[in-house]
Amino acid sequence: MCDERTRLLHKLQAEDFAVYEAVLYLDGHPDCRHALAYYNRHREIAARLRAEYEKKYGPLTNNSACEDAHWAWIDGPFPWEKEAN
Numbered sequence: 544m545c546d547e548r549t550r551l552l553h554k555l556q557a558e559d560f561a562v563y564e565a566v567l568y569l570d571g572h573p574d575c576r577h578a579l580a581y582y583n584r585h586r587e588i589a590a591r592l593r594a595e596y597e598k599k600y601g602p603l604t605n606n607s608a609c610e611d612a613h614w615a616w617i618d619g620p621f622p623w624e625k626e627a628n
Contacts, residue, residue, distance in 0.1 A: 551596050555603075558589035 545553070565582035572578055597603060 548596075548600055551592065551599070555589060555592040555596055558585050558592055561585040562589055 562582060562585050565578055565585065568578050569575065569582060593603060
């Protein structure tokens, strides 16, 4: 019983996890071209999903909360609050 917002957030979390795991692997295998390609592909997907989520539902972090005329971070609910999910 997930809504669109929850599904999008779960997709983003999965991509962020893939990116993080690829970083850990690349730390030990910096010359692995396959891992680097995997990292770049999932980083791009995560960035695209993050932009889509933030456009529809607002900022996920304070790094993307500042607009020229408004501090959007306080417009909640925050992603971790029950009302947001």
